[in-house]
Amino acid sequence: MTDPKILVVDDERLIRWSIRERLREENLEVLEASSLAEAMSQVQQGVDLVLLDNRLPDGQGLAAIPAIRKAAPDACIIMLTATNSVEVAVEAMKAGAWHYLTKPVNLDELTVKIHQALETLDLRREVQTLRDVMSAPWGPETIIGTSAAIQGVRQMLLKIARTPGSTVLLTGESGTGKDLAAKVIHYNSQRASKPFMNITCSALQETLLESELFGHEKGAFTDARAQKKGLLELAAGGTVFLDEIGEMSLALQSKVLRFLEEKTFKRVGGAQDVALDVRVIAATNRNLQADVEAGRFREDLFYRLRVLPVELPPLRDRPGDVEALVDFFLKRFAKEFKKPLFGVQPAAMRVLAQQSWPGNVRELRNAVERAALLAESQELTLEDFVLVPPRAAHGHGQPMVLPEEGIDMDALQDELVRQALARTAGNQTRAAQLLGLSRDQVRYRLERMGTAAQS
Ligand SMILES: Nc1ncnc2c1ncn2[C@@H]1O[C@H](COP(=O)(O)OP(=O)(O)O)[C@@H](O)[C@H]1O
Ligand SMILES: [Mg+2]
Numbered sequence: 001m002t003d004p005k006i007l008v009v010d011d012e013r014l015i016r017w018s019i020r021e022r023l024r025e026e027n028l029e030v031l032e033a034s035s036l037a038e039a040m041s042q043v044q045q046g047v048d049l050v051l052l053d054n055r056l057p058d059g060q061g062l063a064a065i066p067a068i069r070k071a072a073p074d075a076c077i078i079m080l081t082a083t084n085s086v087e088v089a090v091e092a093m094k095a096g097a098w099h100y101l102t103k104p105v106n107l108d109e110l111t112v113k114i115h116q117a118l119e120t121l122d123l124r125r126e127v128q129t130l131r132d133v134m135s136a137p138w139g140p141e142t143i144i145g146t147s148a149a150i151q152g153v154r155q156m157l158l159k160i161a162r163t164p165g166s167t168v169l170l171t172g173e174s175g176t177g178k179d180l181a182a183k184v185i186h187y188n189s190q191r192a193s194k195p196f197m198n199i200t201c202s203a204l205q206e207t208l209l210e211s212e213l214f215g216h217e218k219g220a221f222t223d224a225r226a227q228k229k230g231l232l233e234l235a236a237g238g239t240v241f242l243d244e245i246g247e248m249s250l251a252l253q254s255k256v257l258r259f260l261e262e263k264t265f266k267r268v269g270g271a272q273d274v275a276l277d278v279r280v281i282a283a284t285n286r287n288l289q290a291d292v293e294a295g296r297f298r299e300d301l302f303y304r305l306r307v308l309p310v311e312l313p314p315l316r317d318r319p320g321d322v323e324a325l326v327d328f329f330l331k332r333f334a335k336e337f338k339k340p341l342f343g344v345q346p347a348a349m350r351v352l353a354q355q356s357w358p359g360n361v362r363e364l365r366n367a368v369e370r371a372a373l374l375a376e377s378q379e380l381t382l383e384d385f386v387l388v389p390p391r392a393a394h395g396h397g398q399p400m401v402l403p404e405e406g407i408d409m410d411a412l413q414d415e416l417v418r419q420a421l422a423r424t425a426g427n428q429t430r431a432a433q434l435l436g437l438s439r440d441q442v443r444y445r446l447e448r449m450g451t452a453a454q455s
Contacts, residue, residue: 003228004118005046007031009039009061010053010080015105019051022107023114027218027226036064043071049117051110052097053080054088062088065095074124076117080105138187143180144328145321149313157181160308161188167260169305170283172312175362178283179243181312185281186239194238197231202247210252211268220269232265232278239279245305246286250298256280257301280305315357315364322353322364329365330380333372340378347425348382354422382425417445 006023008016011034020030031047033039035058043050050068052061065077079092079100089100098117101110140154160168161184168185170178179198186196204212211220215230231240242248248256259265260280264273282305291297315321326344334341344352357363371384420431420442432442 003029003226004048004121005029005031006049006051006114007033007039007042007047008051009033009036009056010051011035011055011057012053015053018107019105019110022111024225026111026115028114029225036061039064040067040071043068043075047072047075048121049114050075050077051080052077052092053103054082054085054092062091062095065092065097069096074121076121078113078117138183140184140188143177143184144324145318146324147313147318147321149318150321153181153310153312156310157184158188160310161185163308164190165277165279166307167279167305168281168308168310169288170281170310170312171288172285173314173358173360174285175360176312176314177361178285178312179241181310182239182241182281182283186241186279189239189279191238191279195235196239196241197235198241198243199231200243202244206249206252207268209248210255213252214255214265214267216268217270220267224269227267230267232259232276233274235278236276237278239281242280242282244284245282246284246288246291246297250296253298253301257298257304260301260304315360316355319353322355322357323349325361325364326352326368329368330372333369337372339372339375341372341375341380342378344380345382348380348385351382351422351425352385356419413445414449417442417449 006028008019008030009032010016010019013034016032016034020032023030031042033042034056036056037058039050039052039056050072052064052068054061061079065079068075068077076098077092077096079089079097080103081088081092081100083102089102092100098120099113101113140158143150143154143157145151160166168182170181172178182198183196186192199209199212201209207221211224211228211230213230213232215228215233216224218224218227242256255265259276263277264275266273288297288302288305292299292302315325326349330341330344333339352364352367359366367385370386371380374386375384416435417431420434421428423434424430428442428446429439432439435442437445
């Protein structure tokens, strides 16, 4: 395990200090808490091991074990007890502590126990990964849809899964299924029993992203107290999914390129080349070709990534898939919400298929989730779907931008009226509400559209 997080919960500063200093010699990172309240807030941020004193200013450590286990289910808890309180030790073990030690703590014994606990944790997690793989719900059938486009995608992903390690570039708008596609490739490949690691390039600032990806050596920068493996190393033998690669800086792009070409890399602050076998799957919702032309993306990396390109089509281009997707999500949410929902009225389904779904399958899934929650009958009606109007019409979120070449206001208004009517299944009053118009204004618009169509 890299950088395990060990939390020492004790109200005596001297005890925390001596434990921290000792574990630091072992290159182990120690977090501290002097009360249960502090401990819980640390635990919620993720810890691997908790050293828990019993007598704390705001309660008994023993009583907090269930809450700790709930917040960090696979963390190991070591209870610290006074010599004369065997019962506390027994109760702690019953409540799910992994071990106990009596105070005053023997630091050698503590160190041994901690190393054992970390090994146990590693094993537990390995078993969990294997379980996840064996029950991996990532077969090709998890990609719903029968349109020619999506069938082509499914076949392509399986073909790619059979190749040993070629780089893949997934493109497509947000919500079209790029994450899903990456998992399908990994879990149907020979790498399935090895890790699948996922990193969103836009989420981290450049230096952080580099060290997350490639790891760092001890002393590489001020906070680098120990060597740390990066995601690439953690994924050894498996797959790394670089999401939103279009947001990666040019400097980092060249390091990724070097790794793809030479299969070796250097940790940050390291001189040594580390050799590694991982498949890289990159994804972006940007037009990388345009970014290359604008000098924002390295051309050589673009071509390197594009060895196996897969384009996920937007949902509006395959309206025939909407019904199957709605049914699939409806089944899922009916089960989750324990509601006996069995379908969507045909008229409503037709409207759903005609929507433009700018957020693609993700937006559709959210719409079905909301409808499933709101539905009062077993068959969903259009009323149950709160279809989100386009942002621009809403007056918040991203402002609508006037295109360079100007715009035909009349045509735009006609189009919005049409969409509003489609969404409200022809109900002029509700369409008017959506547009912030009076019903007469909508009717006037409709009449004009009628006249324009005739002339
Ligand atoms: N063809 C599909 N069949 C079933 N679920 C899909 C499909 N495409 C996308 N999804 C689901 O829609 C949601 C968004 O997909 P995701 O892969 O995260 O999109 P992206 O990474 O392209 O933004 C996820 O819950 C995903 O499982
Ligand atoms: Mg995604």
